[in-house]
Amino acid sequence: MTPTVDVMDIPQVTLGAINIEAADPRALGAFWAAVTGGTPAPSGDFVYLPPAAPGGFAMFFQPLTGPRPDRLTIHLDLTVPWGTRSAEVERLVSAGATWRWDVLDEHPHVQWTTLADPEGNLFCVAEHPPQA
Structure with missing residues (x-):
């Protein structure tokens, strides 16, 4: 028998912000502002990028505290929307991203392009086909 879960027992966890160490927090914050449509709020050496719209995500950029790792184990x-990935990738490359590779036929439920931001942090732009 499956135990009943009370909704009150489920943690109400939300994403507060994605924190990124950067060689140049202001420049990287400006790039991600172009990606998300948010307006950066610099404060000293730090930059906060609030969500651009309801349901969006915040980002916080701070100076590097040590050497950048050779390989990141997490990415965004x-x-x-389906059919807009190519145009979005072109927009992001013109904003300063670097194209790394496309994955277009590995999985039937998603296609994506992997890019790197101006400091080399990888991120993907994915589109899922409409449900039939």
């Missing part, structure tokens, strides 16, 4: 997956 951004989702765009």
